Each structure stands twice: as structure tokens, then as C-alpha cells.
Amino acid sequence: MTSSFARQCCQGFRSLVVIQVTQHEQVRVLTICRPERRNALDNETIEQLRAQVREANADEALRAVIITSQGELAFCSGSDMKAALAMTVEQRIEHARSGQDLMDEIASLNVLSIAAVEGFALGGGLELALSCDLIVSGSGAVFGLPEIQRSAIPSWGGTYRLSKAVGLAIARNMLLGGKRYTADEACTLGLVLEVVPVGMAGNRAVEIARDMTIDCPKEVVALAKELLTSGAYRSATESKEAEFAAEAQVSAGDTYATFPEKTK
Incomplete structure (x- = not known):
């Protein structure tokens, strides 16, 4: 799925649909189609993306979701500031909550x-990427959280997800110091899984998704993800107990019987 593919998918849909599937x-693959706004997230885009995420969650045949965008200039520039400036304080707070709900x-x-x-994956764009399990990046990507330099605060979960991904020192440098990292630097830091040539991130993400999920039952993937996420907040003893509980749940299901066959 090259950038030209994403561009073709989005043509003719912008006035009605800003998330192409x-x-x-x-x-x-969920593609944000707002290149004229650097794929920024206004209320309509957030709600359309939330609807597609919920639909994906309910699809029993699905094994992976890829979030990308049209064009090679910006993955997502975060909240649509043009729309935000026209909002009241109450509307901005509600917009922030909607964005946070989307990331969650x-x-x-x-x-x-x-x-x-x-x-560019800046501000809310980085927060969007951080909400995913993995990040695959084109070599021209740039990652940063510039909110503080603009007298704002990240409100879509970036402060805690970033520190979990790269550690407090790097997170502080990005948040407090406004440091931006290139794709290669972000990969070295562990923020990005893999860097590919410009325009090839979508294609590579599809390949990785297929390779990682081809033999994985959906319920087992969900359990493994929950263990990894919750493990950051549990003690070693609590994590072990959670693993035992998850293993017992899997062992009682139909998928466990196929394990010996798949390992041969």
C-alpha cells in the first residue's frame, strides 16, 4: 500500500468520508484523508475513526488494524487548530476528551x-501513533511533542504512553525540551519498530501484520496485549498471577488444541 494507493483511495471521498477503509x-487499513490540513484531527475525523475502530473490534475475522494517512508530508499534525480556535473553552475540553477516548x-x-x-507525527499525531502496538516509519518521518512550546499540554495520552515507550529521560527531552527525532533516531530509541524507504510504510505494515498474526487466534492476541499493557502497573507477583489466569483461560478454549500442530 504505497502513498499513491492511499491517495487514490481517498479521492472523491473527502467531503463525506475522511477515514477510508x-x-x-x-x-x-484505516487511512486519514485530510492532506490539505496535514491530516489533522477535527471532531468529525475523530468520530469517524472511532466508529471504524469499534467496527474492527467487533469483527471476529479481523487480525490486525493499520492506521495511516494520505500523503508523505504529515502522518498527522494532531488536533485541527483551525477548528479548535473557533471552539469555546467547553468545546475544546470536549474535543480533548473525544481525542483521548479515541486513543484509548x-x-x-x-x-x-x-x-x-x-x-511529521507531531503532538496529537505522535499520540495517535503511540496508541498503536507498533510503529512502522518511512525514512522521512519526524516525531515530537511540541505542545509546551506552543503554551499547550498533550491531552491524548502522550505523556504516559511516551514515557513507557522510550523512558522518562527521552520523554522529558521531547516534552519539556521540544526535541524532535528523525525516523532512524526514533528506531534507535525503541519508539519505532522499523524504518523503510519513503512511501513504503503502509506496504511494510501490512506485511508485518500478516506475518505476526497468521497463526494467532484473536482471543489469544487480546490476552497477550492486555498482559503487556497491565504489566507496567503490576508487581512481579501480580503479573505472574495474571499470566496463570490467562493461560488457564486459553487452555480451556478450542484454540489450545491446535498448538502442537502449529509447532511441527
């Missing part, structure tokens, strides 16, 4: 989620 077998729903998907990033 394409299917690659058991992998679903992506993070809670019961399938693998991958952000395919081309161009």
Missing part, C-alpha cells in the same frame, strides 16, 4: 494495531 485479507479505544483493540507513519 481498505481490506487486505485479515488486515484492515485504539490502545484497547483486541487485534494487533500498527501505525504506518510518513512525514
Whole structure:
């Protein structure tokens, strides 16, 4: 799925649909189609993306979701500031809550989620990428949280997800110091899984999604994701107990019987 593919998918839909959906077998690609606004998230875009995330969560045949965007200039520039400036204080707070709910729903998907990033992933754009399980990046991507330099605060979960991904020192440098990292630097820091040539992040994300989920039952993936996420807040003893409980749940299901066959 090259950038030209994403561009073709989005043509003719912008006035009505800003999230275009394409299917690659058991992998679903959600493409943000607002290149004229650097794929910024206004209320309509957030609600359309939330609706697609919920639909993906309910699809038993699905194994992975990829979130990407049209064009190579910006993956997502965060909240649509043109729209935000026209809001009242109460409306801005509600907008922030809607964005936070979107990020939480992506993070809670019961399938693998991958952000395919081309161009700038700044502010809420980085928060969107961080809400996914993995980030695959084009070589021209740039990552940062510039909110404080603009007299604002990240409000879509970036402060805690970023520190979990790269540690407090790097997170502080990005948040307090406004430091931006290139794709290669972000990969070295562990923020990005893999860097590919410009325009190829979508294609590579689909390949990775297929490879990682081909033999994985959906319920097992969901359990494994929950263990990894909750493990950051549990003690070693609590994590072990959670693993035992998850193993007992899997052992009692039909998928466990196929394990010996798949390992041969």
C-alpha cells in the first residue's frame, strides 16, 4: 500500500468520508484523508475513526488494524487548530476528551494495531501513533511533542504512553525540551519498530501484520496485549498471577488444541 494507493483511495471521498477503509485479507487499513490540513484531527475525523475502530473490534475475522494517512508530508499534525480556535473553552475540553477516548479505544483493540507513519507525527499525531502496538516509519518521518512550546499540554495520552515507550529521560527531552527525532533516531530509541524507504510504510505494515498474526487466534492476541499493557502497573507477583489466569483461560478454549500442530 504505497502513498499513491492511499491517495487514490481517498479521492472523491473527502467531503463525506475522511477515514477510508481498505481490506487486505485479515488486515484492515484505516487511512486519514485530510492532506490539505496535514491530516489533522477535527471532531468529525475523530468520530469517524472511532466508529471504524469499534467496527474492527467487533469483527471476529479481523487480525490486525493499520492506521495511516494520505500523503508523505504529515502522518498527522494532531488536533485541527483551525477548528479548535473557533471552539469555546467547553468545546475544546470536549474535543480533548473525544481525542483521548479515541486513543484509548485504539490502545484497547483486541487485534494487533500498527501505525504506518510518513512525514511529521507531531503532538496529537505522535499520540495517535503511540496508541498503536507498533510503529512502522518511512525514512522521512519526524516525531515530537511540541505542545509546551506552543503554551499547550498533550491531552491524548502522550505523556504516559511516551514515557513507557522510550523512558522518562527521552520523554522529558521531547516534552519539556521540544526535541524532535528523525525516523532512524526514533528506531534507535525503541519508539519505532522499523524504518523503510519513503512511501513504503503502509506496504511494510501490512506485511508485518500478516506475518505476526497468521497463526494467532484473536482471543489469544487480546490476552497477550492486555498482559503487556497491565504489566507496567503490576508487581512481579501480580503479573505472574495474571499470566496463570490467562493461560488457564486459553487452555480451556478450542484454540489450545491446535498448538502442537502449529509447532511441527
